[in-house]
Amino acid sequence: MTRVIGLISGTSVDGIDAALVEIAETEANLEVDLLAGRTFAYPTQLKEQILRVCGGEKLSVEALAELDDNLAAEFARAALEIQSGFPTAELIGSHGQTVFHRPPLVGQDSSLKRLGYSVQLARGEVIAHLTGIPTISNFRAADLAVGGQGAPLVSKVDAYLLSDASKYRCVQNLGGIGNVTYLPARKEKNWEQKISGWDTGPGNLLIDLAVRQITDSKKTYDENGSWAARGTPCLELVNQWLEQEFFTQAPPKSTGRELFGEAYLSQCWRDAALYQLSPADWLATLTELTVASIVQSYRNFLPRMPDEVCLCGGGSHNLLIKKRLESQLAPVAILTTDEVGLKGDFKEAIAFAVLAYWRQCQQTGNLPQVTGAKMAMLLGEIHLPLG
Structure with missing residues (x-):
């Protein structure tokens, strides 16, 4: 059994959904046991800033970096709190907070073809550093790189x-x-x-x-x-x-x-x-x-x-x-x-825990017929804690 934390904040920006799960896998079956699930509200000021950025507010690179780090700190806090009372998790899968999503552009004219682009803030390397737990993040990039929509990934x-x-x-x-x-x-x-x-x-x-x-x-x-x-x-x-x-x-x-x-x-x-x-x-x-x-x-x-x-x-x-x-x-x-049999309020968080587990196990996570990607890909970037 592998204990994994899944983290995501969705388009509604309601807060961070966190799920602590135990995952066991055989050749024919995947078993996921939800140990704890909780939604962590954003501080009001941070939530309003996220909504403004999602609405198109312009930021300097310095301000974007600060927002990225502030979000990572909130995600790390959620990861630490969700496992309270349980043995320390072995892995975190963090989707982060989407602030921009541009689907790929595909036309008959080759000049109209353009890869998609998607930005999820709350960088995984900070989460790994603050929690001391290996963290996998930036799940959408690999699918986008081979022509996929980067969604849906679950x-x-x-x-x-x-x-x-x-x-x-x-x-x-x-x-x-x-x-x-x-x-x-x-x-x-x-x-x-x-x-x-x-x-x-x-x-x-x-x-x-x-x-x-x-x-x-x-x-x-x-x-x-x-x-x-x-x-x-x-x-x-x-x-x-x-x-x-x-x-x-x-x-x-x-x-x-x-x-x-x-x-x-x-x-x-x-x-x-x-x-x-x-x-x-x-x-x-x-x-x-x-x-x-x-x-x-x-x-x-x-x-x-x-x-x-x-x-x-x-x-x-x-x-x-x-x-x-x-x-x-x-x-x-x-x-x-x-x-x-699957808790709906935390299904997306559970899904990114599973995707992180698959990434660690070198298993592909996307379905090309769903996303439009040219091939199945390993999803997510691995970030190891210091020390």
Whole structure:
């Protein structure tokens, strides 16, 4: 058994999700036991700075270095605290905090081809130094270097931990951005080669931004979707927004705040001006966009509809999203990953613990058919502590 800590802060910038796990692997099976999971909130000033940088605020190189180090210190603190009461972990896998993501550009004209670029702050060498634990970070770079999207990276982990012998499943993460992994039943011949996945579009991000604006930051999210549930979505707007290029683009594809951020929300608000929506209607409409983008992508890009959709991430607690998915995807069962044995609130942190373990074991971590990479790659850079 190997004790590994997984760390990640997602697009919503809610804080650092930390998971302490024990991993055991045989030739045919991967077992992961969650020993502890916790979300560590960012200090308010640091969170606001991250959000400003994600929103396009310009920084000097010196200021960027300071932010990188400050984030690394917070990630190291989370790693030290999550293992309190347990033997010291042997390895840390840290995704860091994404502040910029640019998918690769591919066109028929060779001059239009451009590798993707993705920036995750909280550098691993500082985490290793502060914790005294070998740390693997910068997971996306290797996939990007061979033409991949650098996302979603958790699909191979989903396959090992959440696939079923006879059921076809979609694992739908609902962070700031939504992403899906399609898992064929393992009874299918060459089932691993038939796995697919992509970013589906906004998850909680637009909803959270709207709540912050409506309440002057007194609230940061719509708990359980209860505010939006009191409103009526404007389906004309949702259908208009679904014509946006990202939603019609075939996978592999990835996205982030660069597309679905404050500028996008402002444009949506301008589009909504004619409809005189109440705050509840406005939130209901944005929530419906998340649901409709998921449903549309399933219908357009899946080889077949799944038997089950397993939700994870913060949006899995949004009862309105779950209810609308049940309505739109019936008779598909809408579950959470908790119900099939994997704690949904910490699934992404668990995934980066596994990816770090695989990197240490010299096992590839990406699925080229998901990310669009030319080949499977070892993911992550290894940083050893001093001394």
